Amino acid sequence: MKAIVTVTLKPSILDPQGEAVLHAVQGMGLKEVKSVRIGKHIELEIQGGDETTLKKKLEQISGELLSNPVMENFHLDLRTGG
Amino acid sequence: MRFAVVQFPGSNCDQDCVHALRVLGQEPRIVWHQETTIHSDEGVILPGGFSYGDYLRCGAIARFSPIMQAVKAAADRGQVVVGICNGFQILCEAGLLPGALTRNEGLHFRCETSYLRVENPASRFTSHYLTGQTLRLPIAHGEGCYRAEPDVLQALEANQQILFRYCDAEGRVTRQANPNGSSLNIAGIRNLRGNVLGMMPHPERACEAEMGGTDGRGILLGAAGIGRPI
Numbered sequence: 001m002k003a004i005v006t007v008t009l010k011p012s013i014l015d016p017q018g019e020a021v022l023h024a025v026q027g028m029g030l031k032e033v034k035s036v037r038i039g040k041h042i043e044l045e046i047q048g049g050d051e052t053t054l055k056k057k058l059e060q061i062s063g064e065l066l067s068n069p070v071m072e073n074f075h076l077d078l079r080t081g082g
Numbered sequence: 083m084r085f086a087v088v089q090f091p092g093s094n095c096d097q098d099c100v101h102a103l104r105v106l107g108q109e110p111r112i113v114w115h116q117e118t119t120i121h122s123d124e125g126v127i128l129p130g131g132f133s134y135g136d137y138l139r140c141g142a143i144a145r146f147s148p149i150m151q152a153v154k155a156a157a158d159r160g161q162v163v164v165g166i167c168n169g170f171q172i173l174c175e176a177g178l179l180p181g182a183l184t185r186n187e188g189l190h191f192r193c194e195t196s197y198l199r200v201e202n203p204a205s206r207f208t209s210h211y212l213t214g215q216t217l218r219l220p221i222a223h224g225e226g227c228y229r230a231e232p233d234v235l236q237a238l239e240a241n242q243q244i245l246f247r248y249c250d251a252e253g254r255v256t257r258q259a260n261p262n263g264s265s266l267n268i269a270g271i272r273n274l275r276g277n278v279l280g281m282m283p284h285p286e287r288a289c290e291a292e293m294g295g296t297d298g299r300g301i302l303l304g305a306a307g308i309g310r311p312i
Binding site: 009013014016017020065066068070071 | 181
């Protein structure tokens with residue numbers, strides 16, 4: 001099983017990295033791009049365990065360690081099988 | 083009161099803090115992050131640096147160090163806890179101070195002398211200063227942009243928890259004087275109870291004239307409970 005946690009800055013938080021990339025993207029001629037936001041993609045390989053319990057614990061870890069609720073949101077995607 | 087200076091893997095201002103405290107007549111105790119005891123008569127300093135390589139987020143992993151349970155317990159008992167630079171980031175991550183420190187607005191690591199306006203001398207950390215007094219303290223950080231929800235910022239203002247704001251040499255709090263884009267030019271805050279201080283600038287680097295200034299002495303002396311000489 002694999003857990004994929006995507007961490008993104010809350011919309012209200014300025015993303016200076018995203019801003020810099022946006023300017024580069026527009027500089028390369030893609031004026032249609034209006035916003036760039038940079039986040040994190042975290043993969044956790046999991047062996048064994050009960051899925052319901054795991055999900056609960058992973059939600060907790062995603063909120064307490066992998067993201068900071070003051071400035072970030074997270075999305076947890078639990079993928080079973082290959 | 084004695085200070086415990088916590089050493090995390092990646093701390094690099096711990097010895098600066100020890101040196102500054104010795105200059106001020108204190109003999110601190112160095113505490114490794116794996117330790118679990120803060121004594122009831124100790125204050126705590128979380129020094130600057132790059133704990134755990136700043137992996138994930140600055141301070142995010144240090145927060146789960148064994149010593150941080152003891153630091154939280156000490157703060158809950160009303161003992162003094164000071165977080166400088168990376169230490170401020172750790173205190174925010176640990177929930178001992180509100181808000182979070184994010185990437186500097188201009189993306190640059192800012193290593194320079196900053197001017198700070200003392201906003202509230204009625205705290206143990208600022209009792210050596212006057213309202214509106216301008217201090218010169220070094221900064222050195224890439225992620226010092228203070229952010230919090232609007233209601234949190236309002237509460238910080240209302241409760242006079244903002245102790246230091248970035249300003250220019252004349253003490254004017256302006257956007258140009260803000261090195262990192264922090265909300266309300268915030269450079270340092272205290273908790274509601276008044277025993278926990280977090281600040282991005284480095285008072286420990288401004289305790290001797292030969293190091294460029296002594297404006298930081300009052301912060302460390304005040305933290306140690308040594309009042310302003312009358």
